[in-house]
Amino acid sequence: MExxxxxxxxxxxxxxxxxxxxxSINTVSKVLNKKPYYTKEVEQKVLQAIxxxxxxxxxxxxxxxxxxxxxxxxxxxxxxxxFYSYMTDAxxxxxxxxxxxxxxxxxxxxxxxxxxxxLRRVLARKPDGIMSFLEPSPETVRLIRRHGVPFLIFGRxxxxxxxxxxxxxxxxGGRIAAEHLFERNYTHTxxxxxxxxxxxxEDRLRGYAKVLEEHGIALADTPVLYVKELGYEKVAQxxxxxxxxxxxxxxxxxAFKVISQLKKAGKIVGKDYGIVGYDNIQSMLELPEMITTIxxxxxxxxxxxxxxxxxxxxxNDEDVFPEGGIKPFLVKGPTT
Amino acid sequence: MExxxxxxxxxxxxxxxxxxxxxSINTVSKVLNKKPYYTKEVEQKVLQAIxxxxxxxxxxxxxxxxxxxxxxxxxxxxxxxxFYSYMTDAxxxxxxxxxxxxxxxxxxxxxxxxxxxxLRRVLARKPDGIMSFLEPSPETVRLIRRHGVPFLIFGRxxxxxxxxxxxxxxxxGGRIAAEHLFERNYTHTxxxxxxxxxxxxEDRLRGYAKVLEEHGIALADTPVLYVKELGYEKVAQxxxxxxxxxxxxxxxxxAFKVISQLKKAGKIVGKDYGIVGYDNIQSMLELPEMITTIxxxxxxxxxxxxxxxxxxxxxNDEDVFPEGGIKPFLVKGPTT
DNA sequence: CTGAAAGCGCTTACAG
DNA sequence: CTGAAAGCGCTTACAG
Numbered sequence: 001m002e003x004x005x006x007x008x009x010x011x012x013x014x015x016x017x018x019x020x021x022x023x024s025i026n027t028v029s030k031v032l033n034k035k036p037y038y039t040k041e042v043e044q045k046v047l048q049a050i051x052x053x054x055x056x057x058x059x060x061x062x063x064x065x066x067x068x069x070x071x072x073x074x075x076x077x078x079x080x081x082x083f084y085s086y087m088t089d090a091x092x093x094x095x096x097x098x099x100x101x102x103x104x105x106x107x108x109x110x111x112x113x114x115x116x117x118x119l120r121r122v123l124a125r126k127p128d129g130i131m132s133f134l135e136p137s138p139e140t141v142r143l144i145r146r147h148g149v150p151f152l153i154f155g156r157x158x159x160x161x162x163x164x165x166x167x168x169x170x171x172x173g174g175r176i177a178a179e180h181l182f183e184r185n186y187t188h189t190x191x192x193x194x195x196x197x198x199x200x201x202e203d204r205l206r207g208y209a210k211v212l213e214e215h216g217i218a219l220a221d222t223p224v225l226y227v228k229e230l231g232y233e234k235v236a237q238x239x240x241x242x243x244x245x246x247x248x249x250x251x252x253x254x255a256f257k258v259i260s261q262l263k264k265a266g267k268i269v270g271k272d273y274g275i276v277g278y279d280n281i282q283s284m285l286e287l288p289e290m291i292t293t294i295x296x297x298x299x300x301x302x303x304x305x306x307x308x309x310x311x312x313x314x315x316n317d318e319d320v321f322p323e324g325g326i327k328p329f330l331v332k333g334p335t336t
Numbered sequence: 337m338e339x340x341x342x343x344x345x346x347x348x349x350x351x352x353x354x355x356x357x358x359x360s361i362n363t364v365s366k367v368l369n370k371k372p373y374y375t376k377e378v379e380q381k382v383l384q385a386i387x388x389x390x391x392x393x394x395x396x397x398x399x400x401x402x403x404x405x406x407x408x409x410x411x412x413x414x415x416x417x418x419f420y421s422y423m424t425d426a427x428x429x430x431x432x433x434x435x436x437x438x439x440x441x442x443x444x445x446x447x448x449x450x451x452x453x454x455l456r457r458v459l460a461r462k463p464d465g466i467m468s469f470l471e472p473s474p475e476t477v478r479l480i481r482r483h484g485v486p487f488l489i490f491g492r493x494x495x496x497x498x499x500x501x502x503x504x505x506x507x508x509g510g511r512i513a514a515e516h517l518f519e520r521n522y523t524h525t526x527x528x529x530x531x532x533x534x535x536x537x538e539d540r541l542r543g544y545a546k547v548l549e550e551h552g553i554a555l556a557d558t559p560v561l562y563v564k565e566l567g568y569e570k571v572a573q574x575x576x577x578x579x580x581x582x583x584x585x586x587x588x589x590x591a592f593k594v595i596s597q598l599k600k601a602g603k604i605v606g607k608d609y610g611i612v613g614y615d616n617i618q619s620m621l622e623l624p625e626m627i628t629t630i631x632x633x634x635x636x637x638x639x640x641x642x643x644x645x646x647x648x649x650x651x652n653d654e655d656v657f658p659e660g661g662i663k664p665f666l667v668k669g670p671t672t
Numbered sequence: 673c674t675g676a677a678a679g680c681g682c683t684t685a686c687a688g
Numbered sequence: 689c690t691g692a693a694a695g696c697g698c699t700t701a702c703a704g
Contacts (some may be wrong), residue, residue, distance in 0.1 A: 013681055024691045029683065037689050054482060059460045060396040061681035064403045064696045069396065078425065084422030089414065103439045124395045125437060142500060146390060208653065215518045224464075256624050265570060284420060288592050349697055360675045365699060373673050400680045512695035 020049040030064045032057065056179065063126065069113040071216055072309060073127040075105045075114055081253070083140035083298075084133060086284040087154070090302035091309075093133065096312050103127060112198060113137040125148060131305065135199060136161060150312035154305045155296075156200045164312060166320065167297050169298035170200050173328035174207025177276040177294055179249045184217060184336050185247025186274035191222035192258055193250040201250050217288035227254060245273040252277035259335070279294055283318055283331070292336040297326035303314045348391045352486040357384040370394065376480035399462065403628060409440045409463040411450055413470055417589070419634075422620040423490070426468065426638035427645075435645050436627045439463060448534060449473040454527065459483060460566050466541060467641065471535060472497060486648035490633075490641045492536045502641040502650065506536050509664035510543025512585045513612040513630055518551060520611035522582025526559035526575055528594055529586040537586050540614065544584050565589060572597035586630055588613035595671070619667070620622035628672040633662035 015030075018025045023042060031038055031046040049055070064068035076084045094100040094307050107118050109270060114136045120143075122130060129150040136151075141161050144151045151163055158160035158165030181189055191208055193201045209219040216332055223242045225235045239247065246253045249255035255277035259269050269275055275323065282288070350368075359378060367374055367382040385391075398407035408431050428438040443454050451471045456479075458466060462672045465486040473482060473485075477497050477670055480487045487499055494501030517525055526553045527544055529537045545555040559578045561571045570595065575583065585591035591613035595605050604609055616631035618624070644656045 001560075008571075015681080025681090026692085027690055028682075030690085033683085035683095039689070049687095055481065056456055056459045056483075058400070058462055058681055060462055061400050061696090062396050062699085063681070064394070064681080065401060065683040066498060067683095079415075079428070080418075080422045080425035080620065081542075082421070085418070085424075086416045088421075089416035089442075089444075090416070092440065093444070096444065101439060101457070102427065105437070106425075106428070106432075108425075108432065121437070123392045126394055126396055143390070147392075165412060216700080250597055253622055257622065260624055267410070279517065280694085282622075285617075286589055286593065288596055290623075335476075347697095361697090362676085363674055366674085369699080371699095376673070378673085394697055397680090398699070400697080401699040403680080403699095456676085494699075526700080 003222055012053045012336070013058070016053055017049045017055055021045045022052065053281075059283065059310060068128050069126050070100050071100040071103055071125065071127045072100045072313075073105055073125065073130045073307050074121045075118065075122065075132040076128065077106065077112065078109055079104065079106060081234050081249075082281040082284050083279045086281075086298065087133070087302050087305075090299070091154075091306045094303070094306035094310070100128070100310075100313075107134075112195065114140050116140050116143060117268055119143055123149065128143055135172060136163070143286065150309070151311050152305070152312055157203075162272045164317065164319070166301065166308045167200075168301060168326040168328050169206035170203035170296070170328070171210075173294045173296060174204035174209075174248070175276065176207075176328060177204075177213055177278070178208040178211035180276060180330055180332075181246040181248065181274055182211065184274050185290075186244075186336065187215070188242075188244050188246065189217075189246040190225065190242060190244040191248050192225045192235055192239075192254055194225070194254065195226050195228040202250075204250065224331075226258075232257050233260050236265065247273065249275065249277050252279050252281045252291055255291055255293075255335070269335045276330075276336060280331050282333075289333050290335075292333040293331050294327045294328050295331050302324050342522065343344060347380055348389045349394070353382060356389065357381045359403055379402070390581065399639075405462050406436050407439055407461065407463045408436045408649075409439045409441055409466045410457045411458065411466065411468040411470055413442065413448070414445055415440065415442060417619050418617040419587075419615045422617075422634065423469070424637050425639075426635070427490075427642045429641035430639070430646070435584045436464070436646075436649075443470075448531065449489045450476050452476050452479060452545075453594050455479055459485065465645055472499070486645070488645050488648060491637070492541075500644065500653065500655070502637065502644045503536075504662040504664050506539035506632070506664070507543035509614065509632060510540035510545075510584070511547055512543075512664060512666050513540075514544040514547035516612060516666055516668075516672060517582040517584065517610055518547065518630065520582075520610050522672065523551070524578075524580050524656050525553075525582040525584065526561065526578060527578040527584050527586075528571055528575075528590055529560070529562045530590065533562040540584075540586060563593075568593050568597050572601065576601055576603075577649070583609065583611040585611065585613050586631045587617050588627055590617045591627055591671070593630075599603050604624050605671045612666075612672060616667050618669075625669050626671075628669040629667050630664050636662050 014025045014028050028046050031043050074088055079085050083146045095102050104124050114132055114134045116139050119140050131152045131154050133154050137157055153163055153165035155167050157167050191205055212219055223238055227235055227237055253274050277291045277293040280293045282290050304320045339488050344533055350361045350364050353364045364382050367379050404560050410424055415421050432436050450470045452475050455476050467488045469488050489499055489501035491503050493503050523583055527541055548555055559574055561574055562573055591611050613627045613629040616629045618626050638655045
């Protein structure tokens with residue numbers, strides 16, 4: 001099987017086009033970049049030589065000189081997660097349409113934040129902008145400042161970092177979930193999160209807690225469990241021990257696993273208890289309706305996020321959602 | 337004042353490190369790249385200056401000179417699809433560990449092949465290698481050859497293109513699915529694909545067809561339907577009209593939609609009919625068990641694909657699966 | 673062990 | 689409208 005690996009392939013550069021056409025390198029460059037001015041005749045010659053020699057521009061070299069790589073970096077925790085991959089697809093598609101390529105970075109679950117080491121790797125590629133699903137660590141914020149690169153936080157609020165962000169109102173999401181559980185008479189509730197201290201998780205928890213209060217229940221008197229801390233088996237044990245009948249989960253994936261665990265104990269979802277997830281991944285994957293969940297306005301979020309990033313790339317710092325942000329909504333499924 | 341700190345966005349380059357330390361630029365470069373030889377003292381000085389000034393290397397510039405960008409491009413059809421995003425995560429993680437960053441490219445569903453325009457965009461970034469979930473068009477193959485860049489086809493056979501590939505035996509997958517349907521007495525079967533002419537789809541269909549033949553049934557006498565051609569409603573109509581009771585689908589996602597459509601007509605899956613999907617996405621997403629499906633050896637495929645690509649990057653053209661490839665296996669679910 | 677020079681492939685002023 | 693020169697930030701020979 002041949003790969004062409006070791007063969008010598010002559011690299012075609014502007015110099016070759018220049019020699020072929022008898023024009024100077026910068027005239028050729030001008031035609032390539034459609035900069036004024038050149039004659040139709042020159043254009044013809046250049047385009048023909050390019051096609052004949054199979055010239056392909058080296059954008060790294062171009063970026064080195066021009067200062068812009070026409071590249072956006074996306075940072076996430078876990079691209080295998082449907083929420084991230086769906087969003088990445090929707091966003092990268094828009095970058096593509098605007099002439100930007102996308103480089104992806106992840107710390108592969110090693111860290112819930114963008115740490116300095118990761119940001120250094122990102123910056124070494126000189127992207128024109130960075131869009132991050134993760135929040136930056138404090139030192140990272142300093143590095144972003146110093147570097148002056150546009151940095152957009154996506155899906156989480158950037159206010160406390162003084163950085164631009166596009167996100168839905170997560171507290172409202174938690175509120176909607178809790179209200180729904182109470183409406184359906186699942187009033188003995190618990191919250192199951194990923195890990196404590198994640199900003200967006202805390203927001204959802206807060207919205208949920210407020211509804212509890214309105215019903216005269218203190219959050220402290222109800223289970224608040226984190227799967228990364230306890231594991232799913234222990235979480236299920238706690239839920240059973242507390243005799244909970246309404247569960248609000250940080251994500252659909254967590255909800256699915258909780259359902260599986262409780263099933264082992266003979267508990268039937270939608271009958272013995274109700275559960276609400278988060279993210280509405282079933283709609284992203286075009287799966288059959290599986291769960292009651294909160295949709296954070298996925299589509300609007302992706303569109304808005306891409307628009308905001310492209311705006312930042314042009315030095316435009318205006319918020320795309322001045323009206324108070326995207327509103328999450330409930331999607332009723334068979335689990336409540 | 338150089339130590340003042342808030343120098344607004346002055347770019348720090350090797351030149352600055354050189355001036356700060358009194359060493360030459362190439363000595364600094366040598367330390368950065370750990371090339372022999374330099375003294376401990378010099379190393380100390382350089383590392384300190386780098387830390388003080390917050391230097392970050394420009395890998396585009398480095399790549400321009402060295403010829404290697406330490407970058408791999410991944411091309412896919414649709415990163416929002418769980419199969420692709422899971423694989424991308426598993427693969428990119430391994431590239432990362434080997435010191436390569438990943439750039440993603442897609443034609444966003446516009447084309448089932450890597451066309452020339454897309455490959456040009458990829459090559460303009462000068463990746464050290466390309467890994468593609470999509471097969472190349474004929475002109476694209478020529479361009480790959482001419483360019484001499486390592487190009488690995490992932491998930492599909494590259495033999496007919498003369499290009500290296502890592503893939504499971506898809507024909508066996510189709511065979512296993514069909515055998516299972518017959519075993520379970522779903523003997524009046526149909527195939528539902530994505531679109532005609534996709535190599536990997538044809539392979540699955542062929543394996544399926546062979547089993548039919550062994551049971552004395554000609555493929556031509558059974559429905560072979562493509563959703564991109566007919567749409568889901570028409571597909572369901574055809575399935576009902578032919579009074580089918582066993583369905584083999586090209587993917588789990590297609591299977592889910594077919595199940596939804598047939599439900600509207602009152603048909604209960606697992607009772608009125610059996611259905612087998614492909615990809616085992618439920619395991620990737622950690623969803624509850626939802627469907628009988630074919631797992632193509634996802635984990636092994638990702639590990640092997642990454643290893644093969646990293647091998648190609650080092651000029652090593654050896655196949656990582658000399659023993660006849662990865663074997664798909666059946667995952668029994670509630671739909672058969 | 674360290675440094676001066678050349679060059680990777682472009683684009684950007686600027687001169688004509 | 690076209691071209692000669694400089695330079696983006698590095699690494700690579702090569703000289704000392």
